[in-house]
Amino acid sequence: MQTRFTTEQMADPAIRDCERNLRACVHCGFCLSTCPTYTLLGDELDSPRGRIYLIKDMLEHDRPATAEVALHVDRCLSCLACQTTCPSGVNYQHLIDHARAHVEDTYRRPFLDRTLRRILAMLLPYPARFRWALRAAGLARPLARLFSGRLSAMLTLAPARLPAAGREESLHIFPAVGPRRKRVALLMGCAQRVVAPSINSATIRLLNRHGVEVVTPNAAGCCGAIVHHLGKAEQARGLATAAIEGWMQEIAAGGLDAIVVNTSGCGTEIKDYGHIFRDDPVWAAPARAVSDLARDISEFMDEIGIQAAIPDAANLTVAYHSACSLQHGQKVTRQPQALLAAAGFTVREIPEGHLCCGSAGTYNLLQPEIAGRLRERKLANIASVGPDVVATGNVGCITQLQRGGNAKIPVVHTVELLDWATGGPIPEGFAGKN
Numbered sequence: 042m043q044t045r046f047t048t049e050q051m052a053d054p055a056i057r058d059c060e061r062n063l064r065a066c067v068h069c070g071f072c073l074s075t076c077p078t079y080t081l082l083g084d085e086l087d088s089p090r091g092r093i094y095l096i097k098d099m100l101e102h103d104r105p106a107t108a109e110v111a112l113h114v115d116r117c118l119s120c121l122a123c124q125t126t127c128p129s130g131v132n133y134q135h136l137i138d139h140a141r142a143h144v145e146d147t148y149r150r151p152f153l154d155r156t157l158r159r160i161l162a163m164l165l166p167y168p169a170r171f172r173w174a175l176r177a178a179g180l181a182r183p184l185a186r187l188f189s190g191r192l193s194a195m196l197t198l199a200p201a202r203l204p205a206a207g208r209e210e211s212l213h214i215f216p217a218v219g220p221r222r223k224r225v226a227l228l229m230g231c232a233q234r235v236v237a238p239s240i241n242s243a244t245i246r247l248l249n250r251h252g253v254e255v256v257t258p259n260a261a262g263c264c265g266a267i268v269h270h271l272g273k274a275e276q277a278r279g280l281a282t283a284a285i286e287g288w289m290q291e292i293a294a295g296g297l298d299a300i301v302v303n304t305s306g307c308g309t310e311i312k313d314y315g316h317i318f319r320d321d322p323v324w325a326a327p328a329r330a331v332s333d334l335a336r337d338i339s340e341f342m343d344e345i346g347i348q349a350a351i352p353d354a355a356n357l358t359v360a361y362h363s364a365c366s367l368q369h370g371q372k373v374t375r376q377p378q379a380l381l382a383a384a385g386f387t388v389r390e391i392p393e394g395h396l397c398c399g400s401a402g403t404y405n406l407l408q409p410e411i412a413g414r415l416r417e418r419k420l421a422n423i424a425s426v427g428p429d430v431v432a433t434g435n436v437g438c439i440t441q442l443q444r445g446g447n448a449k450i451p452v453v454h455t456v457e458l459l460d461w462a463t464g465g466p467i468p469e470g471f472a473g474k475n
């Protein structure tokens with residue numbers, strides 16, 4: 042694609058990066074067939090190629106975002122299915138991240154939209170605030186059917202009962218069982234540790250049982266992904282640098298073999314820190330070091346090998362839902378399924394596995410209608426393989442697919458099944474339903 046940026050514009054490294062990606066796009070349209078929003082809405086402007094044209098026009102003319110650009114950028118899930126499909130190597134992730142920040146900086150959203158986004162950015166990255174907000178939402182949950190749109194979506198997604206905080210909230214070193222083979226830091230995260238602390242508990246048990254010491258530095262909380270996708274680039278950088286600093290202190294104190302991440306949306310962001318901070322004189326080197334150490338839990342377990350399984354896992358069929366951030370963002374597809382099979386489960390792939398379930402960070406709160414349609418499509422595809430349980434590597438997908446807590450088929454994190462199969466407790470989301 043031809044571009045027309047001025048020399049002055051090209052002095053900005055962010056524009057240079059966008060320009061490189063815009064030029065790589067050859068308009069072939071291969072990406073349209075795998076884009077969930079194009080599949081549902083059939084509008085070229087809700088396809089990757091259409092959005093690329095909108096972004097190009099906005100950036101070349103250095104224009105503020107219009108309502109039309111904001112609409113189509115907002116409707117993008119950042120699922121990155123287009124990036125997997127593109128034969129020309131367009132890095133759509135970097136383009137859409139830049140476009141979201143540009144929209145945030147230059148477009149004045151309607152009052153309610155602006156306020157909602159501000160509230161989400163004030164709550165989600167901070168576990169104590171988020172816990173408080175969820176308690177309030179849980180009380181109001183029975184009223185969800187009186188409302189429509191975003192308010193109804195928010196109340197429906199709030200859990201009826203918040204799980205108690207795990208021991209991981211007060212301890213920060215979890216020694217290996219037996220001789221220590223590795224030492225890793227685990228990202229404790231933000232929203233996940235509030236809505237599903239059992240995932241971090243299962244991860245730590247699994248790692249310890251396999252001879253891995255786990256540390257959870259206090260400073261490494263939210264990785265910044267959730268606000269980055271809201272276009273709040275500066276807030277995201279602040280959260281990211283705090284996390285990087287926490288991990289660098291751990292590296293200096295005892296060394297780290299890996300930074301393990303069990304929320305794939307966060308893993309995609311952390312692996313991109315090296316790019317995000319590439320021109321920062323202070324943070325470029327530590328950000329690159331952190332990105333190089335980041336591993337999804339399934340990648341790490343695949344590297345060290347899983348212990349022999351126990352018989353409980355036998356005769357259970359697991360539908361593996363490959364979270365977009367894991368399959369498209371990180372290109373991790375083989376390891377989770379291989380680990381589940383090695384642990385004794387029968388693993389089934391879900392038809393249309395490339396399509397997003399509609400979770401996508403805050404997407405199911407901000408775009409509930411499209412997210413709801415994607416969820417129904419995903420649930421129908423899951424049901425078609427007749428599983429006992431669904432496993433996935435991202436808490437957002439679990440929340441989305443279990444919306445309202447009344448999912449017919451339990452949805453758990455892959456690591457909870459691996460923990461169970463190697464000697465841990467039965468996953469909370471599965472107990473009583475099997």
Ligand code: SF4
Pocket residue numbers: 075076077078079087088089092116117118119120121122123124133
């Ligand atoms: S990231 Fe997903 S929703 Fe957005 S354009 Fe690409 S395929 Fe479509």
Ligand code: SF4
Pocket residue numbers: 065066067068069070071072073089090093123126127128129130131
């Ligand atoms: S597949 Fe790649 S090159 Fe083709 S239109 Fe989509 S983004 Fe452009």
